[in-house]
Amino acid sequence: xxxxxxxxxxxxxxxxxxxxxxxxxxxxxxxxxxxxxxxxxxxxxxxxxxxxxxxxxxxxxxxxxxxxxxxxxxxxxxxxxxxxxxxxxxxxxxxxxxxxxxxxxxxxxxxxxxxxxxxxxxxxxxxxxxxxxxxxxxxxxxxxxxxxxxxxxxxxxxxxxxxxxxxxxxxxxxxxxxxxxxxxxxxxxxxxxxxxxxxxxxxxxxxxxxxxxxxxxxxxxxxxxxxxxxxxxxxxxxxxxxxxxxxxxxxxxxxxxxxxxxxxxxxxxxxxxxxxxxxxxxxxxxxxxxxxxxxxxxxxxxxxxxxxxxxxxxxxxxxxxxxxxx
Numbered sequence: 001x002x003x004x005x006x007x008x009x010x011x012x013x014x015x016x017x018x019x020x021x022x023x024x025x026x027x028x029x030x031x032x033x034x035x036x037x038x039x040x041x042x043x044x045x046x047x048x049x050x051x052x053x054x055x056x057x058x059x060x061x062x063x064x065x066x067x068x069x070x071x072x073x074x075x076x077x078x079x080x081x082x083x084x085x086x087x088x089x090x091x092x093x094x095x096x097x098x099x100x101x102x103x104x105x106x107x108x109x110x111x112x113x114x115x116x117x118x119x120x121x122x123x124x125x126x127x128x129x130x131x132x133x134x135x136x137x138x139x140x141x142x143x144x145x146x147x148x149x150x151x152x153x154x155x156x157x158x159x160x161x162x163x164x165x166x167x168x169x170x171x172x173x174x175x176x177x178x179x180x181x182x183x184x185x186x187x188x189x190x191x192x193x194x195x196x197x198x199x200x201x202x203x204x205x206x207x208x209x210x211x212x213x214x215x216x217x218x219x220x221x222x223x224x225x226x227x228x229x230x231x232x233x234x235x236x237x238x239x240x241x242x243x244x245x246x247x248x249x250x251x252x253x254x255x256x257x258x259x260x261x262x263x264x265x266x267x268x269x270x271x272x273x274x275x276x277x278x279x280x281x282x283x284x285x286x287x288x289x290x291x292x293x294x295x296x297x298x299x300x301x302x303x304x305x306x307x308x309x310x311x312x313x314x315x316x317x318x319x320x321x322x323x324x325x326x
Contacts, residue, residue: 004106005103005106006103008100008102008106009099010041010044012095012097012098012103014035014040015095015096015099016092016096017035017040018031018032018088019093019096021035023089029052029055032048032052035048036049047068050068050070051065054068061079061083061088062080062083065079074200074225074226075095077207077222078204078207079091080211081204081210081211081213082207083211084212084213085207085212087210087211094207098203101287108298109298112298112299113301116309119309120305121149123309123312124149125145125146125149127316128148128152129145177229180193180229180230184230188293188296188300192290192291192293194228194290195287195289196286196287196290196291196294197227197228198258198262198286198290199282199286199290200226201222201223201225201226202262202280204225205279206276206279208222209275210276215248216242219242220235220236220239223235231257231258234255234256238251238254248266249263249266252267262286265278265282
């Protein structure tokens with residue numbers, strides 16, 4: 001239900017092993033059987049066995065993965081492109097790097113949040129439990145005090161659990177669209193998520209075009225792989241115009257979902273005939289910019305929590321001494 005940094009690392013290790021084995025000339029089936037014997041996690045054994053069973057029935061690599069519904073659309077789009085182009089090992093390396101980046105960012109966010117979360121619990125213990133009963137005949141052990149503090153903080157626990165659950169990418173289209181609409185206006189965070197979606201789109205589009213997929217289908221698959229409902233809807237809206245004769249570069253300039261930088265570079269690559277190089281540059285640029293903004297969020301969210309804690313503590317101290325001196 002919730003993806004953790006450890007799960008991202010396990011997924012990255014899975015793709016890293018696949019890249020190493022296939023680059024060494026080992027077949028996909030033999031590579032999967034070898035990984036199943038020593039998987040990155042025990043939870044990989046069951047889907048890997050289902051995957052191997054699908055391959056044994058004669059299905060293709062990507063068709064088997066789609067049937068067992070184990071991997072996200074982004075992974076499936078890249079793997080399908082790598083299968084068609086004969087560059088599966090390169091796609092596996094890209095996916096390994098992608099999940100390593102996601103794991104690193106998740107670990108950074110968690111490490112930055114540990115201290116302020118501890119301060120919140122300490123402040124709740126002191127100001128919501130200890131001080132209200134100071135001077136009374138109420139006696140309680142430390143575990144009871146901690147339980148009372150946790151009870152006082154239960155609304156915050158529920159809000160945090162809901163936010164973590166809502167931000168996962170396994171939900172349906174309507175839910176993800178609602179979350180995207182809610183997060184998009186948030187400064188820095190909304191832009192970071194949008195930039196990362198653009199980077200995934202550029203990566204998938206480059207792989208699909210190199211695999212020989214026609215431009216219209218490639219754009220549709222890449223938009224779905226971006227995990228952004230807004231980008232997918234934008235591509236669907238201007239697909240009839242491209243089918244009527246307009247180029248993707250012409251409609252990109254008019255689409256509000258694509259920044260001017262993305263549209264300009266794509267237009268340049270389309271005119272010069274070096275679209276694959278341009279898409280690789282777009283992927284690198286928006287991936288780095290998105291990660292940079294997420295790092296800023298990871299640094300400033302704890303600082304905002306510090307400020308809130310300081311203000312709350314100051315208010316509680318003033319209230320305490322106001323009541324103490326009557």
